[in-house]
Amino acid sequence: MSQDIFVLVEHLRGGVADISFVMLAAARTLAQTSGGHVVAVLLGKDAQKLAANLAADKVLYADHAALTEFTSEAWQLTLAKLIEEQSPRAMLFGHTTIGADVAGVLSAKLSLPLVSSCVNFTSDGKFVSQTCGGKIMAEGELPSPTALVTMIPGGYKAEQGQVAQAPMIESFAPPALDNLRVALKKYVEPEAGDVDIAKESFLISVGRGIQNKDNIELADELAAATGGTVCASRPVVDQGWLPTSRLVGKSGKRVKPKIYLALGISGAPEHVEGMGESDVIVAVNTDPNAPIFNVAKYGATLDLLDLVPRLTEKVKQAKGG
Amino acid sequence: MKIAVPIKFVPDLVEELSIDASGAALDTSWLRLIINEFDDHAIEQAILLKERGGAEVTVICAEGDGVDDILFTAAAKGADRLVKLTGADANTMNSHAAARVLADLFKEIQPDLILTGVQAHNDLDGSIGPLLAEYLGMPYVGYVAGVTAASGSVVIRKEYPGGIIAEMDVILPAVLGIQAAEQPPRYVAYSKINQVSKTVKIEERAVAGLDSNGGATVSRMFQPEPAQRAEIIDGSPEEVADRMVGIFKELGVL
Numbered sequence: 001m002s003q004d005i006f007v008l009v010e011h012l013r014g015g016v017a018d019i020s021f022v023m024l025a026a027a028r029t030l031a032q033t034s035g036g037h038v039v040a041v042l043l044g045k046d047a048q049k050l051a052a053n054l055a056a057d058k059v060l061y062a063d064h065a066a067l068t069e070f071t072s073e074a075w076q077l078t079l080a081k082l083i084e085e086q087s088p089r090a091m092l093f094g095h096t097t098i099g100a101d102v103a104g105v106l107s108a109k110l111s112l113p114l115v116s117s118c119v120n121f122t123s124d125g126k127f128v129s130q131t132c133g134g135k136i137m138a139e140g141e142l143p144s145p146t147a148l149v150t151m152i153p154g155g156y157k158a159e160q161g162q163v164a165q166a167p168m169i170e171s172f173a174p175p176a177l178d179n180l181r182v183a184l185k186k187y188v189e190p191e192a193g194d195v196d197i198a199k200e201s202f203l204i205s206v207g208r209g210i211q212n213k214d215n216i217e218l219a220d221e222l223a224a225a226t227g228g229t230v231c232a233s234r235p236v237v238d239q240g241w242l243p244t245s246r247l248v249g250k251s252g253k254r255v256k257p258k259i260y261l262a263l264g265i266s267g268a269p270e271h272v273e274g275m276g277e278s279d280v281i282v283a284v285n286t287d288p289n290a291p292i293f294n295v296a297k298y299g300a301t302l303d304l305l306d307l308v309p310r311l312t313e314k315v316k317q318a319k320g321g
Numbered sequence: 322m323k324i325a326v327p328i329k330f331v332p333d334l335v336e337e338l339s340i341d342a343s344g345a346a347l348d349t350s351w352l353r354l355i356i357n358e359f360d361d362h363a364i365e366q367a368i369l370l371k372e373r374g375g376a377e378v379t380v381i382c383a384e385g386d387g388v389d390d391i392l393f394t395a396a397a398k399g400a401d402r403l404v405k406l407t408g409a410d411a412n413t414m415n416s417h418a419a420a421r422v423l424a425d426l427f428k429e430i431q432p433d434l435i436l437t438g439v440q441a442h443n444d445l446d447g448s449i450g451p452l453l454a455e456y457l458g459m460p461y462v463g464y465v466a467g468v469t470a471a472s473g474s475v476v477i478r479k480e481y482p483g484g485i486i487a488e489m490d491v492i493l494p495a496v497l498g499i500q501a502a503e504q505p506p507r508y509v510a511y512s513k514i515n516q517v518s519k520t521v522k523i524e525e526r527a528v529a530g531l532d533s534n535g536g537a538t539v540s541r542m543f544q545p546e547p548a549q550r551a552e553i554i555d556g557s558p559e560e561v562a563d564r565m566v567g568i569f570k571e572l573g574v575l
């Protein structure tokens with residue numbers, strides 16, 4: 001049993017994901033209360049170089065061909081062995097396509113408590129999690145003995161978890177990784193050919209509030225008038241109303257335009273992750289309590305179907321005159 | 322192939338949410354509950370697999386208002402068996418407790434493939450998929466947006482940020498957390514649901530007890546206190562449109 005705070009370093013195809021640095025920053029806060037060290041846990045094959053700028057007191061590294069890229073089973077088996085041997089005070093995982101696949105398995109396997117969607121830790125070591133699409137926060141004591149925590153971005157800046165000097169690396173042996181039931185076959189690139197919304201400076205983004213496919217035309221008309229580009233939240237893409245290339249958020253693109261006009265978007269954490277750093281966010285949403293107004297600079301609580309056609313007209317007039 | 326899809330009701334986020342007198346939980350007395358949207362995708366994916374290669378699809382839900390309708394809707398789409406869990410308050414069940422209850426049921430049903438929604442917006446102790454998988458000794462893969470059956474395994478499409486997809490082989494039996502089906506969830510006419518409700522039976526299963534161990538204990542819930550709230554532009558659509566054009570001009574994007 002130690003007071004150390006472990007952080008699972010997430011990486012994909014040779015790049016460390018930003019959430020890893022965010023978690024290192026969070027771990028530093030927590031280590032100050034627990035009195036332990038910040039330990040980065042890195043799994044891979046010939047991946048030592050990925051440790052270069054992790055802000056950790058030390059890196060525990062397991063090297064194995066089956067750990068080269070993330071697969072839930074090989075990573076989970078390796079982490080289970082490590083946690084059992086070392087019993088850290090807490091281990092942080094991204095609430096991501098990597099971390100969330102293994103944290104729950106470890107909780108069940110090792111009978112350890114799990115906290116999800118944590119955004120930050122208080123100075124006395126409590127977890128603060130976001131729930132209900134960002135409408136509610138939940139706070140509690142960090143459970144014992146080893147708390148497994150999945151983290152979402154927003155509470156710490158990635159830069160806080162980066163250092164110039166590489167930390168010390170200590171190797172540990174993974175367990176036997178034979179007869180695995182999950183195997184990576186290949187990565188498939190997103191289809192090219194559409195506009196790259198990450199490069200556009202004026203984005204007109206539509207959410208479920210647009211209500212049906214036909215209404216997308218309203219956004220298209222506004223885009224044509226302004227010279228902007230239409231993008232969307234996940235439900236709009238999942239309904240097939242716009243292609244995946246237009247998706248903004250956790251599973252889509254991260255954008256940082258000069259202006260992000262959010263039409264009928266609630267502002268769920270998974271969406272904000274992709275657009276929260278836009279220069280100016282303008283939100284139109286009939287619900288005055290929608291979390292999107294927590295990140296927007298300007299807002300209007302009107303029905304977008306009333307507003308957008310008028311806005312298009314006014315833009316045309318402004319440009320014409 | 323036997324496919325099981327457990328579904329969950331969650332608060333509708335379009336409604337106003339409030340915190341109860343304990344200060345540590347949502348006030349459930351006025352909550353409007355809807356099916357977790359990822360469960361609609363999980364049902365769709367199960368039905369697609371059935372249509373392509375044959376399968377028996379079982380849909381499971383804890384009792385509550387509106388649950389029968391949702392179960393009959395699943396049957397109208399093609400689900401074969403409907404199971405309702407009785408005697409447990411779904412609103413207070415955490416993921417660990419739900420995973421244990423479902424693991425017991427699945428030890429009996431013995432599905433080859435369990436499709437859960439990838440997550441629900443109100444879980445605070447992780448989603449049940451990975452817990453369930455471990456309780457059953459099966460592998461888990463989440464964030465799945467496409468499943469193709471092979472012999473004794475499935476090929477899945479797992480989503481990574483930026484639209485990158487990882488194709489993985491997963492040996493059955495397995496649990497998958499569904500993010501999106503390969504096509505939008507289908508629509509069924511009310512008349513069909515109504516018709517199905519007269520022929521398909523909902524099997525009831527009593528839940529013996531709940532073991533919530535492994536979940537987080539919340540001591541306080543509160544609404545977020547943002548550093549800054551948006552400046553709300555009041556007025557008619559005309560007036561708001563005028564002001565927005567002004568903002569676009571100031572920012573130099575027009």
Ligand SMILES: Cc1cc2nc3c(=O)[nH]c(=O)nc-3n(C[C@H](O)[C@H](O)[C@H](O)COP(=O)(O)OP(=O)(O)OC[C@H]3O[C@@H](n4cnc5c(N)ncnc54)[C@H](O)[C@@H]3O)c2cc1C
Binds near residue numbers: 232233265
């Ligand atoms: C693993 C994972 C990854 C995800 N990745 C992403 C992602 O990359 N991108 C993403 O966007 N989401 C993502 N999500 C989904 C995310 O959690 C939300 O469900 C989604 O962002 C909600 O989209 P929305 O705001 O359009 O819809 P809703 O949350 O349904 O909001 C619709 C809003 O429109 C408002 N509205 C309704 N009618 C009108 C009207 N007439 N005029 C004005 N306003 C109106 C409502 O008040 C409401 O606030 C992900 C979820 C998970 C679990």
Ligand SMILES: Nc1ncnc2c1ncn2[C@@H]1O[C@H](COP(=O)(O)O)[C@@H](O)[C@H]1O
Binds near residue numbers: 326357381443
């Ligand atoms: N009480 C429950 N009953 C049935 N299925 C559930 C329950 N809780 C969670 N699930 C399943 O697990 C998915 C993720 O929800 P959660 O575990 O709350 O994140 C849901 O979409 C359901 O598929």
